[in-house]
Amino acid sequence: MKDRAILHSDANAFYASVETVLNPSLKGRAVAVCGAAENRHGIVLAKSELAKRAGVKTGMANWQAKRLCPELVIIPPHHDVYAKFSRRMHEIYARYTDRVEPYGLDECWLDVSDHPKPARVIAEELRAAAKGEIGITVSVGISFNKVFAKLGSDMKKPDAVTEILRDGFKDTVWKLPCSDLLYCGRSTTEKLKTLGIFTIGELAAHPLEKIVSVLGKNGETLWKYANGLDDSPVAKIGEGEQAKSVGHGITCVADLENMEEAGVVLLALTQDIGQKLRALGLQARGVQVTVRDNDLEFHSWQQLLAVPTQCAGDLAKAGTELLKMRYGWEKPIRALTLSAIHLEDAGEPCQLSLFGGGEGKLRKVEGAVDKIRQKFGEDSIKPAALLGDNKLPEPTPRPASPPSSTT
Ligand SMILES: [Mg+2]
Incomplete structure (x- = not known):
């Protein structure tokens, strides 16, 4: 094949x-x-x-x-401007394929297998178009799977193209540290070190059972990545990642010190998420909270909900409970993200429980928002997004994917 x-x-x-x-x-x-x-x-x-x-x-x-x-x-x-530039980049990518999968605001995978031009030529054209039409430079990786394509884009920058072919990938990839692999975070890297595994090649050569016994399912995935066995498809425009979760996060300009502050931020984050879920006609069966502490270390937890929801208030409550249960506050929080996960089609729009309680509740939320603004700056929360929840928003056609808020 x-x-x-x-x-x-x-x-x-x-x-x-x-x-x-x-x-x-x-x-x-x-x-x-x-x-x-x-x-x-x-x-x-x-x-x-x-x-x-x-x-x-x-x-x-x-x-x-x-x-x-x-x-x-x-x-x-x-x-807003970064999002606009990101959309313009996606428009360039869409000239070549409908398989364009964003990873964050500034990265994308493209599957150009069916395009008549060779991948190398397309990569050079993308590079030239980004520079000539938008004024920014990109690094492009080319490979036979997503994981190595991403590795390639990291190898030469700025404004460069790197190809990792099946023939000879071991020479290029196996000498790199494991932490260069997608989804190999700091704690995974540390666990691999306890097995004497430092490079991607050492990971690939290690018996799979031993990796799995230490890292579980995640270990199997990484081992496959290391061996060039990633066969995950590139999602089509508008599908894939967006359908899996809708999230929103902020990097705080001052660290969060306690549960009360974190709760207020989570409440603010969910306003945007609730609105997006309603616009997409989706509801969540779970929440995920991701924390980056002030040592820049990530922690992430998930929880299923008793009742599926698209309500900001319900999501905030679930996220807050999850954080309270799981985070020990040994370190203050630098960045906080809440995602609605396990999404499914919503039937009827839910009652807006948070804002259903009249004037008093609305004032309470506004007060909380003011507090956040004082601590995190004027831009941290947009009043339109928050107060827009008083009424159901019109479902608006969305751009291919708003990657900053979609994980
Ligand atoms: Mg980048």
Whole structure:
């Protein structure tokens, strides 16, 4: 059987690059997009190549970044503009295939197996189109599966194309550290080290049963990845990831210190999710809460719901209970994401329990929102999204996928 031709396109320093398109005087300067840019306690959300070279890292406090790189230009994020640029990128990808699967705002897989042009030519055309039409650079990986295509896009940047062929992939891939593999996070990497496994090649050569005994099902997936056996398809535009979950998260500009603060943020996050679920005609049978603590370590938990819902209030309540039960607060929380998972078609729209209780409840929510704004800045919550829940929104046609809020 003929191998698939999968591309993975990754925009280089996406936020900072978009900012440079908007304001060309930033070109050639070290730029960081930061939450609460006016405040020295804000944190770095993204950085340009030059800032990166000076040691600036995502998640670092503004003042630390500034100390490492005194000439750093700090600017606030413009999420709407990033989403618009992301959609323009997707329009370019859609010229080649209807199999375009976003991974975050600035990365996409494309399956171009059926296209008459060779993958290498398409990759070069994408690179040229991103630069010529939009003004940003991308790195493109080409391979016979999604995992290696993504590895390829990481190998040479910016503005480059890397191909990993089945013939010889072992020479390219097996010397890389396991942490380069998709979904191999820090705690998995640590567990692999206890087995004496450091490189992807060592993972591939290790007996599968031993990996599974330590890492379970996830271990089997990673072992397959390492051996070039990933056969997951690239989702079609509008299907796939979006149908699996609808999530929303923020990186807090000041750490969350306790359950009360986290609860308020979760409540705010679910307003957007509830609205999206109703627009898509979906309801959730579960919630997932993902935490990034102030050591930048991820934790994630899921919980099934007793009754499926598309109500913001129900989702917030479930998310809050889950977090309360599972998170020990050894460290403050830097970023928090809530996702509605196990989605299914909704029948009748649910009662809007959160806002059904009249004036008093609405005021309480507004008060909570004000508190968040004080702590996380004006942009952290949009009043329209929140108060829009008073009435059922018109179902609006959605762009292919709003990747920032869809996991
Ligand atoms: Mg990128």
